[in-house]
Amino acid sequence: MENIISTLQQQLGSEKVLTGAAVKARFHHIWHTDQPLTAKAVLLPDSTEDMAQIMQICHKYEQPVVVHGGLTGLVGGTETQSHDIVISTEQLSNIEEVDEKSRTMTVQAGVILQQIQEAAKEKDLLFPLNFGAKGTAQIGGIISTNAGGLRVFRYGMTRNLVLGLEAVLPDGTVISSMKKIIKDNSGYDLKQLFIGSEGTLGIITKAVLKLTEAPQSRNSAFIGINDYDNVIRLLKYMDKGLAGTLSGYELIWNSTYRTMTSPSTSSKPPLSYDYKYYVLLESLGSDYEKDRQQLEQLLEHTLTEGIIQDAVLANSAADLQWFWTIREDVHVLVSQCTYDHHFDISIPIPLIETVVDSIIAELAGIEEIECIFPFGHIADGNVHFIIGRPTKEEAIIKKINDIVYAPLKKIGGSVSAEHGVGLHKKSFLSLCRTPAEIQLMKTLKQTLDPKHILNRGRII
Amino acid sequence: MENIISTLQQQLGSEKVLTGAAVKARFHHIWHTDQPLTAKAVLLPDSTEDMAQIMQICHKYEQPVVVHGGLTGLVGGTETQSHDIVISTEQLSNIEEVDEKSRTMTVQAGVILQQIQEAAKEKDLLFPLNFGAKGTAQIGGIISTNAGGLRVFRYGMTRNLVLGLEAVLPDGTVISSMKKIIKDNSGYDLKQLFIGSEGTLGIITKAVLKLTEAPQSRNSAFIGINDYDNVIRLLKYMDKGLAGTLSGYELIWNSTYRTMTSPSTSSKPPLSYDYKYYVLLESLGSDYEKDRQQLEQLLEHTLTEGIIQDAVLANSAADLQWFWTIREDVHVLVSQCTYDHHFDISIPIPLIETVVDSIIAELAGIEEIECIFPFGHIADGNVHFIIGRPTKEEAIIKKINDIVYAPLKKIGGSVSAEHGVGLHKKSFLSLCRTPAEIQLMKTLKQTLDPKHILNRGRII
Numbered sequence: 001m002e003n004i005i006s007t008l009q010q011q012l013g014s015e016k017v018l019t020g021a022a023v024k025a026r027f028h029h030i031w032h033t034d035q036p037l038t039a040k041a042v043l044l045p046d047s048t049e050d051m052a053q054i055m056q057i058c059h060k061y062e063q064p065v066v067v068h069g070g071l072t073g074l075v076g077g078t079e080t081q082s083h084d085i086v087i088s089t090e091q092l093s094n095i096e097e098v099d100e101k102s103r104t105m106t107v108q109a110g111v112i113l114q115q116i117q118e119a120a121k122e123k124d125l126l127f128p129l130n131f132g133a134k135g136t137a138q139i140g141g142i143i144s145t146n147a148g149g150l151r152v153f154r155y156g157m158t159r160n161l162v163l164g165l166e167a168v169l170p171d172g173t174v175i176s177s178m179k180k181i182i183k184d185n186s187g188y189d190l191k192q193l194f195i196g197s198e199g200t201l202g203i204i205t206k207a208v209l210k211l212t213e214a215p216q217s218r219n220s221a222f223i224g225i226n227d228y229d230n231v232i233r234l235l236k237y238m239d240k241g242l243a244g245t246l247s248g249y250e251l252i253w254n255s256t257y258r259t260m261t262s263p264s265t266s267s268k269p270p271l272s273y274d275y276k277y278y279v280l281l282e283s284l285g286s287d288y289e290k291d292r293q294q295l296e297q298l299l300e301h302t303l304t305e306g307i308i309q310d311a312v313l314a315n316s317a318a319d320l321q322w323f324w325t326i327r328e329d330v331h332v333l334v335s336q337c338t339y340d341h342h343f344d345i346s347i348p349i350p351l352i353e354t355v356v357d358s359i360i361a362e363l364a365g366i367e368e369i370e371c372i373f374p375f376g377h378i379a380d381g382n383v384h385f386i387i388g389r390p391t392k393e394e395a396i397i398k399k400i401n402d403i404v405y406a407p408l409k410k411i412g413g414s415v416s417a418e419h420g421v422g423l424h425k426k427s428f429l430s431l432c433r434t435p436a437e438i439q440l441m442k443t444l445k446q447t448l449d450p451k452h453i454l455n456r457g458r459i460i
Numbered sequence: 461m462e463n464i465i466s467t468l469q470q471q472l473g474s475e476k477v478l479t480g481a482a483v484k485a486r487f488h489h490i491w492h493t494d495q496p497l498t499a500k501a502v503l504l505p506d507s508t509e510d511m512a513q514i515m516q517i518c519h520k521y522e523q524p525v526v527v528h529g530g531l532t533g534l535v536g537g538t539e540t541q542s543h544d545i546v547i548s549t550e551q552l553s554n555i556e557e558v559d560e561k562s563r564t565m566t567v568q569a570g571v572i573l574q575q576i577q578e579a580a581k582e583k584d585l586l587f588p589l590n591f592g593a594k595g596t597a598q599i600g601g602i603i604s605t606n607a608g609g610l611r612v613f614r615y616g617m618t619r620n621l622v623l624g625l626e627a628v629l630p631d632g633t634v635i636s637s638m639k640k641i642i643k644d645n646s647g648y649d650l651k652q653l654f655i656g657s658e659g660t661l662g663i664i665t666k667a668v669l670k671l672t673e674a675p676q677s678r679n680s681a682f683i684g685i686n687d688y689d690n691v692i693r694l695l696k697y698m699d700k701g702l703a704g705t706l707s708g709y710e711l712i713w714n715s716t717y718r719t720m721t722s723p724s725t726s727s728k729p730p731l732s733y734d735y736k737y738y739v740l741l742e743s744l745g746s747d748y749e750k751d752r753q754q755l756e757q758l759l760e761h762t763l764t765e766g767i768i769q770d771a772v773l774a775n776s777a778a779d780l781q782w783f784w785t786i787r788e789d790v791h792v793l794v795s796q797c798t799y800d801h802h803f804d805i806s807i808p809i810p811l812i813e814t815v816v817d818s819i820i821a822e823l824a825g826i827e828e829i830e831c832i833f834p835f836g837h838i839a840d841g842n843v844h845f846i847i848g849r850p851t852k853e854e855a856i857i858k859k860i861n862d863i864v865y866a867p868l869k870k871i872g873g874s875v876s877a878e879h880g881v882g883l884h885k886k887s888f889l890s891l892c893r894t895p896a897e898i899q900l901m902k903t904l905k906q907t908l909d910p911k912h913i914l915n916r917g918r919i920i
Contacts, residue, residue, distance in 0.1 A: 099808075099810070100696075101692050101696075101809055101810040102808050102809050102810055102841075103696075103809075145645065146645055146649070148643055148645075152642070152643065153642075154704070156616075156620065157643060159649070160616065160620060164872075169900075173896050173899075173900075174896060175894075175896055175897055175900055176894060176896070176897075177893070177894070177897060178872065179806075179808075179872040179873075179874070180808045180809075180841075180872060181806040181807070181808060181841045181872065181873060181874055181877070182612070182613075182806070182840040182841055182842075183608055183612065183617065183806050183837075183840050183841065183842050183874070183877035183878055184806055184874040184876070184877065184892070185605065185606055185608075185656055185874070185876045185877060185878055185879065185880045185881070186874045186875055186876045186881060186885075186889060186892045186893055187881055187889055187893055187897070187898070187901055187919050187920065188653075188656070188657050188661075188900075188901045188904060188919070189606070189619070189652065189655075189656050190897055190900055190901070192649065192652035192653075193648075193652075195649075196645055196648070196649050197648050212699075213696060213699045213700040214700070215703060216700065216703070232561050236560075236561075236563075236673060239672075239673045240673040240674070240676065240746060241746050242746070243675060243676070243704070243705055243744070243745040243746035243747075244614070244703070244704025244705045244744075244745070245703055245704045245705075284703070284704075285703040285704070286700060286701050286702070286703035287703075346641040346642070346643050346644055347641070348559075348562050348639075348640045348641060349561055349562050349563075349640075350559070350561035350562055377643075380642040380643050381562075381640075381641045381642055381643065382642075382643050412624075412638065412639040412640060412641065413639075413641060414639070414641055414643070414644040414645070414646045415646055416644070416645045416646045417641070417643035417644065417645060418643055418645055419645065420645045421645070421646060421647055425646075429646060429647055432644070432646045433637070433646055433647055434635075434636060434637070436633050436634060436635055436636070437635055437636075437637060437647070437650055438647070439633075440629075440633075440635055440648075440650055441647055441648045441650070443907060443908075444648060444907070447903060447904070447907045448903075459647050459648070460647065
């Protein structure tokens with residue numbers, strides 16, 4: 001069996017096949033732990049041809065592989081065992097083209113999100129996907145996990161931003177459809193198989209991304225509201241009034257807001273602590289002054305109508321920075337926890353208050369819990385919880401998981417809005433997918449990867 | 461074999477199983493021909509349970525079935541042979557819920573698009589999908605063909621408007637995920653298998669549709685441009701300037717515009733015949749007067765800059781009606797043709813002028829051709845051609861097809877932007893999909909429908 005390494009070295013060249021000390025030396029830093037990487041080898045393909053060759057060889061030898069991109073996933077999808085071979089996409093790092101007229105960017109899988117954002121910006125275009133790990137996350141991993149983020153409400157998940165895709169199947173077959181066209185109903189849309197399937201059906205090697213015109217103005221407001229029904233009313237009113245420019249609508253619960261703006265942080269509170277909910281809203285438009293006036297008028301109307309209790313607009317770039325740091329710097333929340341336990345659930349929008357209140361009430365029964373911080377991308381029905389606990393004890397972890405996930409089945413929610421399933425959420429999958437759905441996933445996996453060599457054991 | 465009919469009658473009740481004269485009497489009108497429907501039977505399920513039972517029985521008997529919705533497809537997907545059983549979705553006609561707060565609508569597969577539009581409108585919401593056959597097309601067929609239309613640029617294809625889906629597999633298994641949530645990364649997104657696969661992998665029985673707030677204002681302008689590069693420049697400038705409200709950007713070639721507004725039609729030309737291209741633009745916003753002023757200012761700027769040669773804004777509801785009738789009443793074009801030959805191709809946006817010009821030049825070599833009318837949803841890269849010919853002769857049809865489709869392979873285009881493949885475009889599929897892609901489509905079909913009973917022979 002061991003001659004797979006020499007076969008790979010012969011075919012790829014030995015500089016693309018790391019083994020032994022080279023594996024540990026090179027990758028021990030990437031786990032946010034002190035653990036060296038455990039793997040039989042690390043492969044560094046720099047072309048689709050390399051990737052196809054690798055998979056042909058691994059398929060022949062029935063060699064399990066785990067694909068590594070930027071390693072920013074949160075569900076254990078990149079964990080390895082000693083018999084695995086790791087395929088890193090880091091050498092697939094070329095931006096092949098930015099086409100201003102088609103408003104597309106053609107990239108290899110290993111290009112980092114921030115580079116994509118910057119390359120778009122240079123042409124006065126926008127790649128709207130954005131999230132905390134943008135300086136490290138690679139587009140191949142982003143697509144394979146269908147990543148979300150702060151502007152899904154307006155621009156969609158990653159799935160909506162991919163026009164063309166190339167992937168290598170577990171047997172080395174290249175499925176390539178690197179088209180720049182927006183509409184294509186010529187048969188099955190095969191790229192959908194690879195988007196969001198967490199690298200279990202194929203390895204993404206290239207993509208054509210959809211860009212949009214860069215917005216010329218950005219406005220934001222922090223809003224205090226005492227009634228969840230009014231959170232929905234405001235969303236609908238703003239969405240209608242801002243007519244296409246509303247791009248963010250984040251909800252922060254009172255407890256979370258207090259911590260995010262406590263004296264120990266660098267952020268003063270833009271509004272007092274008197275309100276039950278805080279909405280942080282963003283519009284991306286074409287004319288700063290006009291857009292600001294419009295937002296102000298809409299907010300004044302909702303204040304007069306009693307839909308909102310208070311609001312403050314960002315008046316400068318510094319204000320924008322201040323407002324969004326409050327929302328985005330989750331480290332402030334994490335620092336309150338001995339161990340931080342993260343959730344990323346979807347709930348139908350009208351039910352969010354009831355479900356979150358009932359979860360918090362249930363969690364109150366676990367006396368070990370240090371803190372509970374709900375917040376989220378509420379226009380998308382996506383709630384994040386950070387829960388602090390003083391222990392790594394499995395029984396406590398299980399209790400917390402059970403309480404947070406329990407309501408989701410009945411209400412048609414999801415245990416994973418954005419982060420995926422990987423290894424860590426597998427045992428909860430049946431809370432939001434039916435046995436027939438899970439069976440169909442297994443059938444697809446069996447069909448495309450009958451030897452189960454690709455990211456084995458993820459999802460199902 | 462014939463006892464499949466009695467089995468179906470026993471299980472469903474005989475009122476849901478039409479045979480003999482009842483088949484011909486009931487359906488002879490639907491083909492836009494005088495031909496009666498040819499089929500062994502027509503089934504009228506009124507629930508998902510009925511549909512599951514039908515497919516269990518047909519699977520057992522290896523009975524080929526063809527699914528019929530509103531029969532507005534343009535690629536022969538609903539054609540039948542005498543040994544087929546037709547399953548009509550017409551009894552699956554309930555709108556189950558309009559949820560204003562979630563901004564979703566839950567519908568059975570047989571609900572007609574116009575009913576969906578009206579039910580959304582009643583709650584001051586919008587289901588943005590819109591096309592000519594809206595009074596007949598059923599949502600099950602619309603989803604299974606991933607229909608497009610006039611506002612794809614802003615709101616996306618049907619694929620982007622489906623949150624939850626229920627489908628019955630060829631063996632009768634029900635795959636149900638009727639969720640209202642926007643984000644769900646809990647495993648494979650199975651609904652993508654059924655959207656756009658033209659009913660070859662499963663029969664859609666229900667869907668949760670995504671609605672948006674209804675726009676409060678609509679503005680349009682007709683614009684004359686002499687240079688294709690400026691068509692793109694204007695698109696980018698308007699998209700940026702209108703910042704999220706641009707919803708339509710249609711291009712009409714001079715020859716097409718002349719015919720659309722000729723004295724024999726009811727439409728006067730809004731602009732003179734002096735320009736090479738005519739753009740019909742639409743914005744959907746929140747404030748008619750403000751939106752109109754903004755559009756006017758943007759157009760004035762492009763006029764001053766020499767990007768456009770002339771423009772006229774719609775000043776009233778009557779003007780809007782006038783402008784859009786010109787674009788939408790393709791009957792005016794069809795009436796110029798003895799036989800009308802339609803195309804629905806995708807071309808990368810920067811290449812449209814060159815490709816269309818070269819197609820027209822090539823077509824000039826066929827002396828039988830009566831007329832050539834190019835127009836299309838240019839912001840999506842989707843060009844429609846209507847070509848008139850005096851004959852049904854196969855050799856001429858083949859010549860025309862070959863000329864129009866020939867350039868698409870090299871440039872990464874598509875033989876079908878919106879209409880699908882069905883039976884009529886199968887022989888052109890390899891012009892825009894690779895052998896590996898077509899093989900993977902066949903593998904998926906074989907996996908989900910090993911007996912090939914469901915919409916047999918479509919696409920691949």
